[in-house]
Amino acid sequence: MKIEQLTIRELRLDLKYPFETSFARVTAQQFLLLEARVDGVSGHSECVADSEPGYSYETVRTADHVIRDFLWPLAAASDYAHPDEVAPSFARVRGHNMAKAAIEMAVWDAFARLKGKPLAGVLGGTRSRTVSGVSIGIQDTVEQLIEKIGLELSRGYRRIKIKIKPGWDLEVVKRVRERYPDIPLMVDANSAYTLEDEPLFRDLDRFGLMMIEQPLAHDDIRDHAILQRKISTPICLDESVHSVADARLAIEMGACRIINIKAGRVGGLSSARDIAALAESHGMPVWCGGMLESGVGRAHNIHLSSLSGFSMPGDVAASERYFTEEIIEPPVTVDPDGSLPIPEGEGIGFALREDVIRRHTLCETTLSH
Ligand code: OSB
Ligand code: MG
Incomplete structure (x- = not known):
């Protein structure tokens, strides 16, 4: 070629x-x-x-x-x-x-x-559907956040991720849990904390979160390993993993129990597939992250999510959540049960x-x- x-x-x-x-x-x-x-x-x-x-x-x-x-x-x-x-x-x-x-x-x-063939087919995907969660940004008030969560749950999304930062963390999680005691809930800090914040993460252990995504520095593995030993909530790495070698180091050091895989961050779909396979061989679940992509990036994410290692709901939500106009046809939509089919057309399967x-x-x- x-x-x-x-x-x-x-x-x-x-x-x-x-x-x-x-x-x-x-x-x-x-x-x-x-x-x-x-x-x-x-x-x-x-x-x-x-x-x-x-x-x-x-x-x-x-x-x-x-x-x-x-x-x-x-x-x-x-x-x-x-x-x-x-x-x-x-x-x-x-x-x-x-x-x-x-x-x-x-x-x-x-x-x-x-x-x-569909992209999923040549990548080696085995799933015919994938399950979607959503990532909800920091809001002006907790009331607004709670309302947004309700809206996303009513649309069928099967996991709620809320962004946290210092000053928008423990109290927010506490109030969300009071309102929604049983939903699959997780937080993403995008590297906003350090090991000094260990007490905060110990406190978060009380809320039954599925995981805490990238709490510490974007280029760190060591401190995440130290934190993971001190808390019971699984750490999920995002920013820190750029390659199979990074994933291997993180797994061997115990720096995470879950990996968020984004093909862009790891240099492409081949690397993303290999990281997923490595994690799977260690019994570690992965899921497909998102970068507020338009339809084209979204389509790639859906195909990537067809690989067997992608056993947790991803940030692969419907296009209409993000943009008023869609650049692909048909738009990416999510079924009322929060799942979506892996497209069967050739390539990414969208026009x-x-x-x-x-x-x-x-x-x-x-x-x-
Ligand atoms: O950390 O996962 C992240 C968006 C932009 C940059 C980084 C992240 C995110 C999200 C949104 O969390 C994921 C999405 O819905 O596309
Ligand atoms: Mg993230």
């Missing part, structure tokens, strides 16, 4: 509601949409780098730069027999996993289309709405040989 041409479009889509985490409050998503022409077929992907380096050091600008100036020349010089060869072809570029993943995932989509994409495109570049 040769990538004959790579089109990079930068889009901006307004969010229906602002989304607030411990590191940022966003009202719109600016992101790169990639289209790779591979042996005459188009594969699509979405780069999950944000406008600001709050979740990761990568941004829309760095991803654009690294793709154009470093990854594209390497990809253009390659002839891949399988998408698993894409990430190794980028080995001389350190880091920049979101930029790498964007090209790799477009090649995966094209590869599946060339085989006439791109070119008119909508054009209307939201800020700039477009096509790279060719």
Whole structure:
């Protein structure tokens, strides 16, 4: 497989509601949409780098730069027999996993289309459906949060994740638990705490949370291992895991009992699949995280969730939760029981709405040989 041409479009889509985490409050998503022409077929992907380096050091600008100036020349010089060869072809570029993943995932989509199969099928997925949870940002008041949770539960979502930060944590969890004593509930701190906050995490143990996602530093494994030994709630790592090697270290050190897998963060679908398999071999559950993706990224996440290791509800919610306009057809929807089918069409299994994409495109570049 040769990538004959790579089109990079930068889009901006307004969010229906602002989304607030411990590191940022966003009202719109600016992101790169990639289209790779591979042996005459188009594969699509979405780069999950944000406008600001709050979740990761990568941004829309760095991803654009690294793709154009470093990854594209390497990809253009390659002839891949399988998408698993894409990430190794980028080995001389350190880091920049979101930029790498964007090209790799477009090649995966094209590869599946060339085989006439759904992406899940060529990835080795065995599930025909996946179960969705939701991630709810920090709200102005606890009352608002409780109301939002009620709304999401009524839509069928099977796990509620609330974002926490210092000053929006214990009391919030306590009040949510008073209102909803039995729901599958978890929190995500996005690295807002340190080991000094151990008493807070001990207190959180009382609330039967499914897990605490990324409580400590974004680049830490050691402190998470220390914290995990002191609390009974499972720690789930997100930001700290960028590779199979990171996952192995985290598992061996006991730094987590669950891993949130995002293909963009780990350099692509091949790496995501391998991390899921490693975790599964250790009896550790994983789930598919989200990055407020548009429909294209969402579609990839659904296919990734078809792998057997993905045994917990993911952040793969319906498109309509996020954006007023959808760039794929049909939109991603969740059934009343909170589950959704893995699409059976070729590749990502959704069509791109070119008119909508054009209307939201800020700039477009096509790279060719
Ligand atoms: O930490 O999982 C995260 C969104 C942007 C950046 C990081 C995270 C998130 C979410 C939302 O939690 C997941 C989603 O609904 O897409
Ligand atoms: Mg997270």
